[in-house]
Amino acid sequence: MSAETPRLDIRHITKRFEGKTVVDDVSLSILPGYVTCLLGPSGCGKSTTLRMIAGVEVQDSGTIHVDGNLVCDTVFRVPPERRSIGLMFQDFALFPHLSVAANVAFGLTGSKAEQEARVRQLLSRVGLESYMNAWPHELSGGEQQRVALARALAPKPRIMLMDEPFSGLDNRLRDGIRDETLALLKEEGTSVLLVTHEPEEAMRMADEIALMRDGRIVQLGAPYNVYNAPVDKAAVAFFSDINILSGVVQGALVDTPFGQFLAPGHADGTRVEIVFRPQHVSIDFDRNGRGPNPTPMAGTPARGVVERARFMGSESLVEFRMDHDREVLRATVPNVFLPKVGTPMWLTVRRDRCFVYPSEG
Numbered sequence: 001m002s003a004e005t006p007r008l009d010i011r012h013i014t015k016r017f018e019g020k021t022v023v024d025d026v027s028l029s030i031l032p033g034y035v036t037c038l039l040g041p042s043g044c045g046k047s048t049t050l051r052m053i054a055g056v057e058v059q060d061s062g063t064i065h066v067d068g069n070l071v072c073d074t075v076f077r078v079p080p081e082r083r084s085i086g087l088m089f090q091d092f093a094l095f096p097h098l099s100v101a102a103n104v105a106f107g108l109t110g111s112k113a114e115q116e117a118r119v120r121q122l123l124s125r126v127g128l129e130s131y132m133n134a135w136p137h138e139l140s141g142g143e144q145q146r147v148a149l150a151r152a153l154a155p156k157p158r159i160m161l162m163d164e165p166f167s168g169l170d171n172r173l174r175d176g177i178r179d180e181t182l183a184l185l186k187e188e189g190t191s192v193l194l195v196t197h198e199p200e201e202a203m204r205m206a207d208e209i210a211l212m213r214d215g216r217i218v219q220l221g222a223p224y225n226v227y228n229a230p231v232d233k234a235a236v237a238f239f240s241d242i243n244i245l246s247g248v249v250q251g252a253l254v255d256t257p258f259g260q261f262l263a264p265g266h267a268d269g270t271r272v273e274i275v276f277r278p279q280h281v282s283i284d285f286d287r288n289g290r291g292p293n294p295t296p297m298a299g300t301p302a303r304g305v306v307e308r309a310r311f312m313g314s315e316s317l318v319e320f321r322m323d324h325d326r327e328v329l330r331a332t333v334p335n336v337f338l339p340k341v342g343t344p345m346w347l348t349v350r351r352d353r354c355f356v357y358p359s360e361g
């Protein structure tokens with residue numbers, strides 16, 4: 001078997017419920033030891049995809065292979081317990097009547113001594129060796145989560161399927177447990193498909209993000225690429241607030257109140273939207289009705305008045321009502337600066353951080 005054989009390979013998976021297509025021709029492969037995040041809004045088909053891979057739901061068409069071996073098509077089907085797949089869901093419920101050690105040992109085979117060694121290894125790895133004989137209800141939420149992770153990893157699954165496993169934890173706990181979990185999964189060499197609807201979680205965890213919408217994967221790539229080269233406006237908007245300027249292409253350029261923008265690849269007369277994030281708007285003070293001088297990089301500044309300014313910790317989000325069209329534009333600024341409502345200011349847009357898409361509809 002070549003080194004490039006994916007650990008998990010799903011091809012053209014489709015699932016319908018009552019005539020409605022919920023997962024629509026999804027293909028995805030994960031190499032050994034890699035983490036892919038299935039990221040998308042509620043109801044887009046993430047859990048259904050996971051359930052088909054786990055084998056608790058059967059696809060209407062398409063195939064699933066693990067390490068090059070067919071696990072499931074429309075006629076042949078390896079039962080869930082023989083797929084070497086570990087599961088971790090939001091309601092990861094430990095068995096309440098079993099000790100922590102017995103919970104972790106639950107799926108293990110082999111001699112008593114081997115089982116004990118594996119349980120001890122994993123519990124010490126997650127820092128809970130001294131809780132071996134405790135009951136689940138004696139543990140905090142974060143500790144229970146770590147036991148659940150140890151339990152899922154104990155039989156050395158080839159693949160871990162995780163469905164919003166951290167959403168039950170409070171924010172402060174979550175970051176630590178996420179990083180710990182990731183480190184342990186990498187050590188074990190397990191391939192992971194993790195479902196989340198939080199972009200920050202996906203970017204923190206994933207080697208690859210599969211952005212899903214209406215049952216389809218609309219973009220697949222490293223977090224850096226998905227964030228910096230989004231396929232469409234909705235993909236930009238999934239990761240952050242957005243601003244939009246509209247215009248018509250003429251000679252691969254679009255004229256706007258912020259000067260000209262490049263629109264390569266769009267034909268003359270095409271109506272386009274220039275989309276950019278609030279982080280890529282710079283602001284400057286008004287000097288007797290004048291702003292900074294235009295430059296080729298920053299373009300032309302346009303004036304707006306602060307309508308709302310929200311302090312958000314590491315940065316502030318400021319909404320401007322623009323003079324030229326009375327529309328709102330958003331800018332984020334470092335938290336040391338929080339302008340007063342009613343302050344006139346000049347905005348410029350970073351040319352190299354704009355995305356140009358044909359207008360929809």
Ligand SMILES: Nc1ncnc2c1ncn2[C@@H]1O[C@H](COP(=O)(O)OP(=O)(O)OP(=O)(O)O)[C@@H](O)[C@H]1O
Binds near residue numbers: 041043045048049
């Ligand atoms: N057993 C079922 N019978 C009928 N419809 C179903 C069934 N399971 C899921 N659906 C529908 O399929 C769609 C996708 O559901 P799914 O649970 O996969 O979404 P999701 O992306 O996991 O959403 P969330 O982020 O809210 O968990 C939803 O519209 C849901 O109502």
Ligand SMILES: [Mg+2]
Binds near residue numbers: 046
């Ligand atoms: Mg779900």
